[in-house]
Amino acid sequence: MTLEITTARHDPALLDLPWSVPLEDWPESTLAALPRGISRHVVRFVRLGTRVIAIKEIKADLADREYAMLRNLRKLEIPSVEPFGVVHGRxxxxxxxxxxxxxxxxxxxSLPYRALYSQSLRPDTAVRLMDALALLLVRLHLEGFWWGDVSLSNTLFRRDAGAFAAYLVDAETGELHSRLSNGQREHDLDIAQVNIAGxxxxxxxxxxxxxxxxxxxxxxxxxxxxxxxxDAVTGSERFEAGDRWRVEERIRKLNELGFDVDELSMSTDIGGTEIVITPKVVDAGHHSRRLLRLTGLDVGENQARRLLNDLDAYAAATDRQNDEEAxxxxxxxxxxxxxxTRAVPRELRSRLExxxxxxxxxxxxxxxxxxxxxDIPIFDALADYVATxxxxxxEEQAVLGVDTAEMPVISRID
Structure with missing residues (x-):
C-alpha cells in the first residue's frame, strides 16, 4: 500500500513522522506533553515543526467523514478544532x-474537562463551563448540526481574553442538516444528559x-x-425603527441568564427591523477590562457591563457593527x-459617580x-432623571448604598 497524506496545506514534516508504527507506540521524542481527554480512539499530540497537531487513529471511512465534517463546521464558523489532514495507506x-x-x-x-476539574474549580467557574457547553450546543443546533455524541469528553474549553468558550472536538457521529427538527434537538439533549451525568x-x-x-x-x-x-436567542422580534429600548430589553434578558452579547446585528426590511443576537460566556472582570481598553473608563464590573451593552446597541443602531471597535x-x-455625564448640574454630581x-x-x-x-431619546430621559x-x-446613600435615616443608632463607647 502507498502512504497517502491529504491536507489543505501540505507540510513536508509530516513525512518524517513514524506512520508505520501504531499510534499508541509512537516514541516520546515525537510527542508533546499536553493533557488529553478521554477518547474511544488512540489520540496523541505531536510536534510538527513549531506547531502541535492532534492525531487520532481511526477507520479510514470515519476519518474521511470527520475531516469533511470539520471542514464544513469551520466554514460555518462553528467553534471546533481545525482539520489539518487525513493519512491513508499505513x-x-x-x-x-x-x-x-x-x-x-x-x-x-484549551483544556479537556478532566484537566480543569483536577485543578479544583470554584463552583462559579464550573457553572460557567457548563454554560459554555450549553451555548456551544445552541450554536450547533442553530446551524443544523446534530452532534449525536454530546459529552464533556468531546469538548475542549478555552479561556480567551476573559471569555469562556467551548469547542467541538469529535464530529465522528455528527450530521449536518439544513435545519434540525425539535425531535432531533431533543435527541441530542437526551444523549447529552446521559453522557454528562456519567x-x-x-x-x-x-x-x-x-x-x-x-x-x-x-x-x-x-x-x-x-x-x-x-428561547432567548431564537425568539423572533420585529419592531419599528427607533425602538432601541427593545434591543436593550433583549440584552437585559440575556444578562439575567448570565450571558453577554458577543455580536448584535439588526436587519431592516419592509416588515420592520429584526434583532439577531449572538451570546457568549464571560469570566469575572471581562467587562471592566474591555471598557478600559476601549474608552479609558475605569469602572466597576456591573457598571462596565451596562455601559458596554449601550455601546453595542449604539453600534447596531448606527449600523456600524463592522467598523473598527475602537x-x-x-x-x-x-x-x-x-x-x-457633563449635562448633570454641578450641584448634583456628588450624589453618584x-x-x-x-x-x-x-x-x-x-x-x-x-x-x-x-424609544425615548437619552437626553429626554436625562432631563427627567435629573428633575425627578x-x-x-x-449623598450618604450614594456612598453606603443604604438610606442612613433607617440605620440603627450605635451608642458611643468611650
Missing part, C-alpha cells in the same frame, strides 16, 4: 495494514467534584440552560457618554420607553 514493518489517522490542529490554551459521576468517584454537586442535577441544569438560551467606542464616548449616573439614566430611559411604547430622581438621592 502499514507496519511487516506490511500489515494500520488504521488511518485524522489530523487536527491543537487548539492553543462523566460527572466518574469525577465524583475520583474526588474531583465538589461535595455539594449532584451529577444528575448538574447534567439536568445544562439541559434547562440550553432551553432557556435557545473608533465606534470613541464616537460613543464623545457623543453619548460624556455629554450625558459618573458611571453610576449614566447607568441609572439608561435604566430610567428603558422604563420610560417601556411605558411609552416607543437624582435630587432625591442623599
Amino acid at each position: 502499514t507496519d514493518a511487516d506490511g500489515n495494514p494500520l488504521d488511518a489517522c485524522l489530523i487536527t490542529r491543537h487548539l492553543q490554551f 462523566e460527572l459521576m466518574d469525577l465524583d468517584a475520583g474526588g474531583f467534584l465538589e461535595d455539594q454537586a449532584d451529577p444528575f442535577e448538574v447534567a439536568a441544569s445544562i439541559i434547562e440552560r440550553y432551553h432557556t438560551l435557545w 473608533i465606534v467606542a470613541h464616537d460613543w464616548l464623545s457623543n453619548i457618554y460624556e455629554p450625558v 459618573p458611571a453610576e449616573i449614566f447607568h441609572e439614566v439608561l435604566e430610567h430611559r428603558w422604563y420610560m420607553s417601556e411605558r411609552a411604547g416607543h 430622581v437624582l435630587p432625591a438621592k442623599p
Whole structure:
C-alpha cells in the first residue's frame, strides 16, 4: 500500500513522522506533553515543526467523514478544532495494514474537562463551563448540526481574553442538516444528559467534584440552560425603527441568564427591523477590562457591563457593527457618554459617580420607553432623571448604598 497524506496545506514534516508504527507506540521524542481527554480512539499530540497537531487513529471511512465534517463546521464558523489532514495507506514493518489517522490542529490554551476539574474549580467557574457547553450546543443546533455524541469528553474549553468558550472536538457521529427538527434537538439533549451525568459521576468517584454537586442535577441544569438560551436567542422580534429600548430589553434578558452579547446585528426590511443576537460566556472582570481598553473608563464590573451593552446597541443602531471597535467606542464616548455625564448640574454630581449616573439614566430611559411604547431619546430621559430622581438621592446613600435615616443608632463607647 502507498502512504497517502491529504491536507489543505501540505507540510513536508509530516513525512518524517513514524506512520508505520501504531499510534499508541509512537516514541516520546515525537510527542508533546499536553493533557488529553478521554477518547474511544488512540489520540496523541505531536510536534510538527513549531506547531502541535492532534492525531487520532481511526477507520479510514470515519476519518474521511470527520475531516469533511470539520471542514464544513469551520466554514460555518462553528467553534471546533481545525482539520489539518487525513493519512491513508499505513502499514507496519511487516506490511500489515494500520488504521488511518485524522489530523487536527491543537487548539492553543484549551483544556479537556478532566484537566480543569483536577485543578479544583470554584463552583462559579464550573457553572460557567457548563454554560459554555450549553451555548456551544445552541450554536450547533442553530446551524443544523446534530452532534449525536454530546459529552464533556468531546469538548475542549478555552479561556480567551476573559471569555469562556467551548469547542467541538469529535464530529465522528455528527450530521449536518439544513435545519434540525425539535425531535432531533431533543435527541441530542437526551444523549447529552446521559453522557454528562456519567462523566460527572466518574469525577465524583475520583474526588474531583465538589461535595455539594449532584451529577444528575448538574447534567439536568445544562439541559434547562440550553432551553432557556435557545428561547432567548431564537425568539423572533420585529419592531419599528427607533425602538432601541427593545434591543436593550433583549440584552437585559440575556444578562439575567448570565450571558453577554458577543455580536448584535439588526436587519431592516419592509416588515420592520429584526434583532439577531449572538451570546457568549464571560469570566469575572471581562467587562471592566474591555471598557478600559476601549474608552479609558475605569469602572466597576456591573457598571462596565451596562455601559458596554449601550455601546453595542449604539453600534447596531448606527449600523456600524463592522467598523473598527475602537473608533465606534470613541464616537460613543464623545457623543453619548460624556455629554450625558457633563449635562448633570454641578450641584448634583456628588450624589453618584459618573458611571453610576449614566447607568441609572439608561435604566430610567428603558422604563420610560417601556411605558411609552416607543424609544425615548437619552437626553429626554436625562432631563427627567435629573428633575425627578437624582435630587432625591442623599449623598450618604450614594456612598453606603443604604438610606442612613433607617440605620440603627450605635451608642458611643468611650
